[in-house]
Amino acid sequence: MVQEGEGGSAERARDGERFAARVLEFDGVLRLVAEHASSSLGKRCVRELGPRGDSDARAALSRCREMTDCMLREDEPGLAGVNDPFPDGIPGRLDEERIAAVRDFLDATIRLKRWAAARAEELPECAKLMAAAPDTSFLLERVDRVVDDRGRVKASASGKLGRLRAAMTSLNGRVESAIREVTSRSDVRACLSDGGVHRRAGRPVLAVKAKMSGRVKGLVHDRSQSGESVFIEPREVIELGNRLAEARADERREVERILIELSRDLLAEKSLVDGAALRVGELEVAMASAHWAKAVDALPARQPGDDGASNGLLLRAARHPLLIAQVQSGDIDAVVPIDLRLGVEFDMLLITGPNTGGKTLALKTAGLFALMTRAGLPVPADDGTTVPLYDRVCADIGDEQEIRQNLSTFASHLVRVTAALENATPDSLVLLDELGGGTDPDEGGALGTAVLERLLATRVPTLVSTHIGKLKEFAYRHARAENACAEFDHETLRPKYRLMVGTPGESCALIIARRVGLSASVCNVAKERLVRREGELDELMGDVRTARVAAEATRKGAEEELSKARAKLSEVTEKERALEERAEQLEREAQKGIEERLRDAMRTLERGRALLDQIPKESRREMEETLTRLEDELTGASLTERREAFIATLGKGSLVFLPRYRQRVIVHKVDREKRQVVAKMGSMKVKVSFDEVTPYESL
Numbered sequence: 001m002v003q004e005g006e007g008g009s010a011e012r013a014r015d016g017e018r019f020a021a022r023v024l025e026f027d028g029v030l031r032l033v034a035e036h037a038s039s040s041l042g043k044r045c046v047r048e049l050g051p052r053g054d055s056d057a058r059a060a061l062s063r064c065r066e067m068t069d070c071m072l073r074e075d076e077p078g079l080a081g082v083n084d085p086f087p088d089g090i091p092g093r094l095d096e097e098r099i100a101a102v103r104d105f106l107d108a109t110i111r112l113k114r115w116a117a118a119r120a121e122e123l124p125e126c127a128k129l130m131a132a133a134p135d136t137s138f139l140l141e142r143v144d145r146v147v148d149d150r151g152r153v154k155a156s157a158s159g160k161l162g163r164l165r166a167a168m169t170s171l172n173g174r175v176e177s178a179i180r181e182v183t184s185r186s187d188v189r190a191c192l193s194d195g196g197v198h199r200r201a202g203r204p205v206l207a208v209k210a211k212m213s214g215r216v217k218g219l220v221h222d223r224s225q226s227g228e229s230v231f232i233e234p235r236e237v238i239e240l241g242n243r244l245a246e247a248r249a250d251e252r253r254e255v256e257r258i259l260i261e262l263s264r265d266l267l268a269e270k271s272l273v274d275g276a277a278l279r280v281g282e283l284e285v286a287m288a289s290a291h292w293a294k295a296v297d298a299l300p301a302r303q304p305g306d307d308g309a310s311n312g313l314l315l316r317a318a319r320h321p322l323l324i325a326q327v328q329s330g331d332i333d334a335v336v337p338i339d340l341r342l343g344v345e346f347d348m349l350l351i352t353g354p355n356t357g358g359k360t361l362a363l364k365t366a367g368l369f370a371l372m373t374r375a376g377l378p379v380p381a382d383d384g385t386t387v388p389l390y391d392r393v394c395a396d397i398g399d400e401q402e403i404r405q406n407l408s409t410f411a412s413h414l415v416r417v418t419a420a421l422e423n424a425t426p427d428s429l430v431l432l433d434e435l436g437g438g439t440d441p442d443e444g445g446a447l448g449t450a451v452l453e454r455l456l457a458t459r460v461p462t463l464v465s466t467h468i469g470k471l472k473e474f475a476y477r478h479a480r481a482e483n484a485c486a487e488f489d490h491e492t493l494r495p496k497y498r499l500m501v502g503t504p505g506e507s508c509a510l511i512i513a514r515r516v517g518l519s520a521s522v523c524n525v526a527k528e529r530l531v532r533r534e535g536e537l538d539e540l541m542g543d544v545r546t547a548r549v550a551a552e553a554t555r556k557g558a559e560e561e562l563s564k565a566r567a568k569l570s571e572v573t574e575k576e577r578a579l580e581e582r583a584e585q586l587e588r589e590a591q592k593g594i595e596e597r598l599r600d601a602m603r604t605l606e607r608g609r610a611l612l613d614q615i616p617k618e619s620r621r622e623m624e625e626t627l628t629r630l631e632d633e634l635t636g637a638s639l640t641e642r643r644e645a646f647i648a649t650l651g652k653g654s655l656v657f658l659p660r661y662r663q664r665v666i667v668h669k670v671d672r673e674k675r676q677v678v679a680k681m682g683s684m685k686v687k688v689s690f691d692e693v694t695p696y697e698s699l
Contacts, residue, residue, distance in 0.1 A: 017392060017393075019395065019416060020367065020371070020392075020393045020394060020395040020431075021371060023364075023395055023397045023398055024364055024367045024368045024371060024393070024395060024397075025322055025364075025368065026368065026371045026372070026375075027047075028321075028322050029321045029322065029368065029372060029377070030046055030047050030049055031047070032292065032321060032322075032325055033046050033288055033289060033292045033377060034046040034047050034288065035292075036287075036288040036289075036291040036292045036295070037284055037285070037287075037288040038079050038082075038284070038288075039079055039082040039083055039084070039284060040083050040084040040087070041082055041083055041084040041085075041105075041277060041280065041281050041284065042079075042082070042281060042284030042285065042287070042288055044084055044087075044281070045281035045282065045284065045285050046285055046288055049285070049375045049376070049377070050375060051371075051374045051375065051392075052374060052375060052376055054389050056376070057373065057374055057375070057376050057389055058303065058389075059125050059128075059129070059376075060282070060285070060286065060375075060376020060377075061300035061301075061373070061376050061378075062124075062125040062300075063125045063126050063129065063282070063283070063285075063286035063376075064286050064289040064290055064293065064300050064376065064377070064378055065300055066122070066123040066124075066125055066126050066286070067126070067286045067287050067289070067290035068290045068293060068294070069122070069123075070123070070290075071290055071291070071294065075119075076287065077111075077112055077115045077116075077283070077287075078111070079108070079284060079287075080104075080108065081104035081105060081107050081108035081111075082104075082105065082108045082112075082280060082284065083101050083104065083105055084277070085101065085102045085105040085106075085273050085274075085277055086102075086270060086273065086274065086277075093259060093260050093263045094259065094262070094263040094266060094267075095151075095259070096147065096150075096151035096152055096153070096259070097151055098151075099143065099147055099151045099259070099262065099263070099266070100147065100149070100150055100151025101151075102143065102266060102273070103140065103143045103144070103147065103149065103151065104149075105273070105276075105277070105280075106136040106139055106140040106143065106273070106276075107140055108280065109133060109136050109276045109279075109280055110136060110137055110140065112130055112133075112280060112283060113130045113131070113133055115130075116129070116130035116131070116283075117130070117131065126283060126286065129279050129282055129283060130279055130280075130283065132279060133275065133276045133279035133280065134272045134275045134276050136272065136273065136276050139265075139266070139269055139272070139273070142262075142265060143262065143266070145157070146258060146262050147262070153255045153258050153259065157258050158254065158258060160254050161251065161254045161255065161258065164247055164250050164251045164254060165251060167247050168244060168247045168248060168251060171240060171243055171244040171247060172244065174240050175204060175237050175240045175241060175244060176204075178234075178236050178237045178240060179197055179204050179206075179234065179236075179237055181236070182206070182234045182236055182237070183195065183197070183206065187215065188206075188215075188216055188234075190212075191208050191209055191212040191213075191215045191216050192206055192207060192208060192209070193207040193208065193209050193224075193228070193229040194207050198231055200221040200222050200231050200233075201221065202245065202248070203221060203233050203241050203245075204233065204237060204241065205221050205222070205231040205232055205233045206231070206232055206233075206234065207224070207229045207230075207231055208229060208230050208231075208232050209228065209229060210223070210227060210228055210229060210230050213230045213232065216232050216234065217234070217235045218232040218233050218234040218235045218236075218238065219232065219233045219235070219238055220232050221233055285376070289376075289377055289378055290378075292378070293378040296319075296321065296324045296380045297380060298321075298378040298379055298380040298381070299378050299379070299381070299383065299385070300373075300377075300378045300379075301369065301373045301378075301379050301381070301385045301386060301387035302384070302385065302386045302387075303373075303386065303387070303388060303389055304386060304388055306386075308384065309384075309386045310341070310343075310344060310384075310386040311343065311344050312341065312342055312343020312344040312386070312388065312461070313340070313341060313342040313343050313366065313370075313386065313387060313388060313429070313461065314340075314341045314344075314384065314385060314386040315338055315339060315340040315341070315365065315366060315369065315381055315385055315387075316339060316381055316382040316383070316384050316385045317337035317338075317339065317381055317382040318337060318338045318339070318340065318365050318366075318369060318379070318380065318381040318385065319335045319337050319338070319365075319380040319381065320335065320361065320364065320365050320368065320380075321368070321372075321379075321380055323335040324380055336358075336498060337381075337382075338358070338361070338362055338365055338498070338499060339498075339499060340362055340365075340366060340463075340484075340499055340501075341501065342366075342461050342463065343388070343461050345482065346475075346479075346480050346481055346482040347456060347459050347460065347461055347462065347480045347481070348452065348455065348456055348461075348462045348463075348464065348475070348478075348480060348481040348482070349462070349463050349464070349481075349482050349483075349484050349501070350452075350464045350465075350466060350471060350472065350474060350475050350481065350482070350483050350484065351363070351463065351464065351465045351466075351483075351484045351485065351486060351499065352465070352466060352467065352471075352472050352483065352484075352485050352486075353485045353486035353487075358486040358487075358498070358499070359433070359465035359486045360397060360433050360465060362463070362465075362486070362499055363395075363397060363431045363433055363463050363465060364397065364431075366429070366431070366463055367393050367395055367397075367429065367431045367463075369381070369385075369387050370387055370388075370390045370393050370429050371393055373387040373389065374389055374390065388427070388429075388461075390427060390428055390429040390461070391425060391427045391428055392423065392424070392428045392429075393428070393429045393430075393431065394416070394419060394420035394423060394424050394428060394429070394430045394431070395416070395430075395431040395433075396413055396416035396417050396420065396431065396432050396433060396435075397431060397433040398433065413437075417432065417435075417451055420432070420455075421451065421454055421455070424455065424458070424460045425458075425460065426458065426459045426460060426461070428460055428461070429461050429462075429463075430455060430460055430461065430462040430463070431462075431463050432451070432462065432463070432464045432465070433465050434465055434466060434467065435448040435451065435452070435464050435465070435466045435468070435471065436448030436466055436468045436471060437466070437467065437468070441468055441470075442470075444468055445468045445470035445471055446470075448466065448468060448470075448471050449470065449471065449474060452464065452471070452474055452481070453478075456478055456480055456481060459480070482501060482502065483501075483502065484499050484500060484501045484502070485499070485500050486498070486499060487499075487500060596659065598691065599659055599660075599691070599692065602631070602691060605627060605630060605631055608623075608627055609624075609627055612624060612627075646694075646695055647690055647693075650667055650670050650677065650693070651667065651670060652667055652668060652669065652670070653666060653667065654666070654667040655667075656677070656679065656693045656694065656695060657693075657694050657695065658679065658681075658686070658688060658692060658693065659692065659694065660688070660692055661681060661686070663681060665679040665680060665681050665686075666679065666680050667679050668680050668685060675689055675690045676688065676689055676690070677689075677690065677693050679693075
């Protein structure tokens, strides 16, 4: 049984997660990505994205990368027919339009499964996803037996329907024949307002002049708006029309029965169709993510443990997605990229500086990237960006008052901070904006210090922004905490929205006051009354600030040089690999040419031996010795190290090429003492020397 305290903690955790998603505007990002989905299913799946498990998140990020590669190769799958097969509010009976949509979806699922299976080597995660989609072919066959591709029930759906439609066709023909026969009569033609056949309530009628309506016997169905014509169904076709109307009514009832039966079959397999929709929807999420990534220059973040990834949070030129959207719509000019790191040298980063300087933006960008990565979405940042799969994001950002709970601004902050302290782990990310604000600075500073010490003791990755001076000193007293400041231009009074890690910032209140025209005397009095700590401490902090800024600049420069070196190494390695492959290719070509020329020389030598009998005996011995020496030299020349390696690998079953026969054959036996190979050539066995065997097929 859950205790009241435990239940309250769990509820605070859920409220905290919902608040974090809302204040970080995660839904706004989902709407941006959903715009790049083409089907109702894809749009719904994107909008419903939330936190995934570790393996699922990694798989989703991999699918996004794979779809990006597909875009580059112009090999994206077609999504024709993809739709949401069972949207909310489906009744127990599906109409023809909905059945047609389900049919198209089943067909698209089969097509996408085949597409992914054919690319399993290049797209392993996409292939794995679609391989898990249920087989819907039997259901598609069931639907195709009943309806056509527009969802209209086929005449072959039942014997009764076939007979009714045949009867309707026959009756239609008889009605048309009868009406033509009536209109062909001269006495009727003289009474007509026009020569056409009209329809009223599905019945064929003639437009008869009102003053001559008594001359055309039949049933009056309607009058024209002018009153000059009446629409009469001739009596010759009334009986046929009645029979046709009855057949139509019977046909509608039979179609209704068939649709109810088919609907029952489809809804009975709803779980199977939903399973297919889940996989197809995920595939379209990957496509929409890849298209959005291209539009905003985003990429799937790496995770700690990946090749070249940081062991903590590392944002490189991170840009907030909603600000990018504002740039694209022309509302703002540009987005200043943010660089931020956390979790390697330090677990806590305290960001200080003036209002509107970018402190909150840095927190929101980091938190939003964490939510996006956990959902399997790419992030707008440079390569090398690493975002751990945090188990939750706990955020206290903004000054929203919990009116329904009758809480003040300060109390609402405490509620969210409490939830963070209760639920955050070393695998969580905590964001605390303006910690200690909303109350007395001394009490706020003391309370903030206690909160930070608790988070630091449990090694919870934490980003904090604050104006309170006491909290600025916190990082100097704790090894796993670090300061950062949001840059501010004192001349223009404009924020630069860049973070400088290693130094605390100043609120710049007096500077801003002077710049905006506040009386100099007032500013001077404020400066005199400003309570400062001992001058030595101020001087020490200034020295530390200078040293930290210099160290950070050195670190950043070293990181950039390391990145360049890695890129250069990758380039050199690739060129070296290409050169090695080219060298091997040239060596193979040269070896092939040498072997072919050697074989030609050996054949010439054999022809020379054949002529020995024609040489006088006194010269024959000398010629034989000469030919033998030449053969030895030719044999030795052909056996390079590469060829010796090839010969050493020969064994029963090896596949080789015999230039003499211009065929590839299978080795049956290798005689290394005689340096011979016995090979199978069809039903024959041939014996050739090592010199006549090559792995290269001659032209």
